[in-house]
Amino acid sequence: MHASATVAPGAIVAEGARIGPGCRIGPYCTVGPEVVLEEGVELVSHVVIEGATRIGAGARVLPFASIGTPPQDVKYRGEPTGCEIGARTLVREGATIHRASVGGSGATRVGAGCMIMAMAHVAHDCQLGDGVILANNVMLGGHVHVGDRAFIGGGAAVHQTVRIGRLAMVSGLAGVTNDIPPFGYVFGLPARLVGFNRIGLLRSGCGREQLRTVRAAHALLFKEPGEFAARLEAAEARFGQDPLVAEILAFIRDPARRRQLVRPGRMAAPELGPGDDENGEGG
Numbered sequence: 001m002h003a004s005a006t007v008a009p010g011a012i013v014a015e016g017a018r019i020g021p022g023c024r025i026g027p028y029c030t031v032g033p034e035v036v037l038e039e040g041v042e043l044v045s046h047v048v049i050e051g052a053t054r055i056g057a058g059a060r061v062l063p064f065a066s067i068g069t070p071p072q073d074v075k076y077r078g079e080p081t082g083c084e085i086g087a088r089t090l091v092r093e094g095a096t097i098h099r100a101s102v103g104g105s106g107a108t109r110v111g112a113g114c115m116i117m118a119m120a121h122v123a124h125d126c127q128l129g130d131g132v133i134l135a136n137n138v139m140l141g142g143h144v145h146v147g148d149r150a151f152i153g154g155g156a157a158v159h160q161t162v163r164i165g166r167l168a169m170v171s172g173l174a175g176v177t178n179d180i181p182p183f184g185y186v187f188g189l190p191a192r193l194v195g196f197n198r199i200g201l202l203r204s205g206c207g208r209e210q211l212r213t214v215r216a217a218h219a220l221l222f223k224e225p226g227e228f229a230a231r232l233e234a235a236e237a238r239f240g241q242d243p244l245v246a247e248i249l250a251f252i253r254d255p256a257r258r259r260q261l262v263r264p265g266r267m268a269a270p271e272l273g274p275g276d277d278e279n280g281e282g283g
Contacts, residue, residue, distance in 0.1 A: 005037075008045075020057070035068070038087070051099045052080065056087035056112060065095045071124030073101040073142065086112030086130065097122040104143060111148070123160070135172065147182060149204065156191075161258045165251050167204060169197045178262040181248050183214065192265025193222055201244075210244060217245040221252075222264045 005023040007013055013025060016033035023037045026045035031037070035049045038057040046063045049055070053068030061067065068083040070076060081100035084107050091097070095116045100108050104125030111130035116122065120134040123141050129148035134140070138152045141160030146152070150164050153172030164170065165182030175189040185195040196218050201211055217239040221231055232252065239245040252261060 011043075032068070052082040053085070053099065054082070055085045056089065058088045059085055059091070060089075061091045062093045064093055065091045065097075067091065067097045068099045069096070071098045071101040071142070073124055075103070076101045076124075081124075082107035084109045086110055086114065088112055089114040089116070091116045092118045092120075094119045095121070098124045100125045101142065117154075129166065149200070151200075159259075163251070163254075163257060163259070166247070167197050167200045169200060176262070178260045179251075179257060180262050181251050183218075183244070183248070184262070186262055187267050188265065191262055192267075193262045194265050194267040206244065210242065213239055213242045214244050214248075217242070217248065221248070 001019040002021040004021045005019045007025045008027040010027045011025045011029045013019065013031045014033040017031045018036045020037055020039040020041065022040040024042045025031065026043055028045055029043045029047045032050040034052040036054040038055065040058045041055050042060045044062045047061045048066040049068055051068035067085060079102050083097060083099040089110055089112060095118065097110060098108060100106055101124040108122065108124055108126050110116065110122065110128045111132060113130055114128060114132045116134050117136045119136055120138040121140060125143045126140050128146045131149040132146050133151045135152060135154035137155045139157045141158060143161045144158050145163045147164060147166030147168065149166060150168045152170040153174065155172050156170050156174040156176065158176040162176055163179045165180055165184060167183050168180045169185045170176060170191065171187040173189065174186055174191040176186065176191045180186055183196045183201060184193050185197050186192060187194045196214065198211065201214065217235050220235050224231055235245065236249055240249060
């Protein structure tokens with residue numbers, strides 16, 4: 001333990017844990033023997049960190065959250081697996097992040113600068129990119145992959161092995177059983193692709209002209225009639241030089257994917273929320 005770290009009365013830090021400079025471990029936290037806390041990590045109180053878990057610099061974990069506990073997988077028999085939380089990530093009250101199980105990458109990973117809100121659950125072997133936001137009570141099944149800066153709304157449930165692309169947006173209470181392409185906006189139970197994250201793209205630096213290209217490619221891929229394979233080839237021919245469209249196409253063609261793409265749908269006008277336009281394009 002670094003000399004500048006502080007441990008409140010009532011906290012238990014097991015021998016072997018590595019506690020970096022400036023860490024603060026609050027009352028009644030428990031930290032296991034394989035845990036690594038990098039510089040400036042704060043465990044506010046009543047936090048449980050177990051297993052081979054590394055928490056990145058400046059991360060903050062609020063009361064009653066647990067990280068690195070065993071996976072809820074009947075195949076798991078105590079094999080050595082891990083959990084990694086990126087720098088500056090905020091884990092709110094009661095959230096649960098489980099370490100990996102067998103047959104995966106060996107570690108559950110949450111990227112840097114993420115926010116895991118109250119009571120959200122990140123299951124074994126999930127891989128979350130940087131800047132991901134999970135709102136309250138989000139449930140991610142095992143082996144879910146979430147791209148950078150995706151947003152998943154409160155109470156949404158994501159089936160195991162689903163992929164969610166970069167800057168995708170999932171509405172609250174959605175039931176996601178299939179892959180969501182980058183920048184996609186899904187709504188409903190079961191979730192349907194109702195638009196794309198226009199405002200998210202603008203905020204990320206996408207210009208108006210490029211936004212029009214993405215809109216046109218999205219319409220061709222997901223709204224035009226005809227066989228999808230033919231539309232995919234047409235989108236490649238017309239828009240494939242655009243890097244954002246190329247990202248969508250590469251996601252669709254990924255040979256490692258285990259699920260189909262989410263189906264297109266339509267969101268009725270009375271159900272549009274703040275930041276949505278008449279085409280169901282989210283903010």
